[in-house]
Amino acid sequence: MNSLHIGIDTxxxxxIAVWDSRGQCFRAIEDMPIHKAMETVAKYKEIADQEGARLYVRVEDPRQRTWFGTERMSREEERKKLQGVGSVKRDASIWEGFLSDMGxxxxxxxxxxxxxxLTHERFVAITKWKGRTNEHKRDAAMLVFGR
Incomplete structure (x- = not known):
């Protein structure tokens, strides 16, 4: 059975990256605001249902990270870094609830x-993806590449 795998980098x-297991290729590698990413996951759930495919989603969860590299920062830099960490941790909780509700x-x-x-060059060498990427797109893609 074909399956679609979606990687999410919060x-x-x-x-957000969508890997097609039958074609062994990416259908999409993008970045967008969280609400658009959730709409995209819902759209691919419908596509998977229509194609008789299974849908699997893998979300990078910063709540499971144990260090944040703030030891050489000023107080202000550390505050901003930890504020950002809190934001992506909140996003991971939102994704967990959203995906649970979707079933x-x-x-x-x-x-x-x-x-x-990964650098763009290394990513292209591994995946053969020709499109533009950034760190968020590459991290999402590597969650599902080759599945």
Missing amino acids: GTHTG VWFEMVAPKRNVTK
């Missing part, structure tokens, strides 16, 4: 269990 610019299979993934921080 944050202000939510990375789709999902997994909240610890950042250390994903390949992150």
Whole structure:
């Protein structure tokens, strides 16, 4: 049976990638606000249902991260960094509730269990994706690449 795998990199610019297991290719790699990303997941749930495919979603979950690299920062830099960390942790909670309510299979993934921080060149070499990327798109894509 065919399956669609969606990777979500939480944050202000939510990375979202859709991997098609039958075609062994990405259908999309994008970034967008969280509400648009949720609409996109709902759209792909309908597509999966229409195609008789299974839908799997993997969300990078910063709540499972144990360090944040603030030891060499000024107080102001540390405050801003931790504020951002709190924001993406909140986003992960929102995603968890949204996906539970949708009734789709999902997994909240610890950042250390994903390949992150790839350069565009390295990402292209691994995935053969020709489109434009940024860190959020690449992190989302690596959550589902090759599944």
